[in-house]
Amino acid sequence: MSEADLVTEIAALYYLQHMTQEELSKRYNTSRSTISRLIKQAHDIGVVEINVRASPNVARDLEGEFCRRFGIARLFCAVDRPDPDMQRADVASLVANYLDKTLLDNSVVAVGMGRNVSAISSAFGTPTPRNVLFASAIGGSIHGGEIVNPDHIARRLAARFGGRSETLYAPAIVADKAQRAALLLNETVKQTLDRARQASFALIGVGDLTEDSNMIRMGWLTPHEVAKARATGTIGDMMGNDFIDIQGRPSSTIVQGRVIGLTIAELHPIQDVIVIASENTKSGIILAALRTGVINTLATSLSNARAVIDLDDSTSERR
Numbered sequence: 001m002s003e004a005d006l007v008t009e010i011a012a013l014y015y016l017q018h019m020t021q022e023e024l025s026k027r028y029n030t031s032r033s034t035i036s037r038l039i040k041q042a043h044d045i046g047v048v049e050i051n052v053r054a055s056p057n058v059a060r061d062l063e064g065e066f067c068r069r070f071g072i073a074r075l076f077c078a079v080d081r082p083d084p085d086m087q088r089a090d091v092a093s094l095v096a097n098y099l100d101k102t103l104l105d106n107s108v109v110a111v112g113m114g115r116n117v118s119a120i121s122s123a124f125g126t127p128t129p130r131n132v133l134f135a136s137a138i139g140g141s142i143h144g145g146e147i148v149n150p151d152h153i154a155r156r157l158a159a160r161f162g163g164r165s166e167t168l169y170a171p172a173i174v175a176d177k178a179q180r181a182a183l184l185l186n187e188t189v190k191q192t193l194d195r196a197r198q199a200s201f202a203l204i205g206v207g208d209l210t211e212d213s214n215m216i217r218m219g220w221l222t223p224h225e226v227a228k229a230r231a232t233g234t235i236g237d238m239m240g241n242d243f244i245d246i247q248g249r250p251s252s253t254i255v256q257g258r259v260i261g262l263t264i265a266e267l268h269p270i271q272d273v274i275v276i277a278s279e280n281t282k283s284g285i286i287l288a289a290l291r292t293g294v295i296n297t298l299a300t301s302l303s304n305a306r307a308v309i310d311l312d313d314s315t316s317e318r319r
Helices: 003-015 021-029 031-042 056-070 085-104 115-121 150-161 178-186 187-197 225-233 284-293 302-315
Strands: 074-078 106-111 131-138 164-166 201-206 206-208 235-236 244-246 272-276 297-299
Touching: 003 021, 003 031, 003 131, 003 297, 056 074, 056 115, 056 302, 074 085, 074 302, 085 272, 085 297, 106 150, 106 187, 115 150, 115 201, 115 272, 131 150, 131 187, 150 164, 150 225, 178 187, 178 201, 178 225, 206 284, 225 235, 235 284, 244 284, 284 297, 297 302
Parallel strands: 074 297, 106 131, 106 201, 131 164, 201 272, 272 297
Antiparallel strands: 206 235, 235 244
16 A cells, blocks of 8 residues: 555544544554654645634524525635635635535536636545536636636536536637627537526636736736726626626626626526635625625635625615
8 A cells, every 4th residue: 555545544534434543553553653644644735624614603694694685595604714725725615515415417517717616626525426517608818727717627627526528619808899799609609608508507706806816817907907997986807707896787897798708697597606705805896796696605704704794784775
């Protein structure tokens, strides 16, 4: 047995079968210190990941408040982490666990782009394989790479949950509305987008207008254009296609009408639109997205959830 296999076996016995280190040392005829070292190694190499969920009472109260305010079906909250990568992984793990329990054979999942959606495919666990189609719901970008581009994400999701993936063979953004209209008539593009439109689930991120946003990193908007968009009330985007203000209303940018992907209107009929947003800069766009009425499931951090409620209180036009 290789050391990697030994580490995995011992970790499984320790965490899943609840064997003590003393019992393990006798079983493997080695010292407790060796067992302790191997368990630590399991953490270091990613065999074991520990996710601390929010208190059930706190999570239940927050979920009830979000359902009442925004009409969503469910809220998943991860405890706050100082490290953004760990925060993203924790939030994504909650979505992965939900999908493990919910996906059925012949389900279709529309897949958006971004680091939060991508993290779902890396979540710890070994789900039961099933026949699921993961269809790209937005085109790709040469600047996105494997972490951000939906075709790569869809392939990794298919590898994790079972089934297959379908790439949208089109760029995420084109030069003008005429090019977009022409591409949407292309039979290959239309076929994949039609599959995404008919999905039962959609996994999407929401973009804020910070310097770390996908829009800037992929070159869709310059920092000057972002500043101009913010000045006119734009809070962020959903699926790159629709920019919105804090009330969830359409807000125009130079990207508008140039993205090959699903729009808010096309997300509405999907039974379960799941938004994953872990960054602590995203409370504004989370609130704006909730106000569109398209979200059924939200996964975020505790601090973001609380910030969204405070922001809703201070910006609600119903007051």
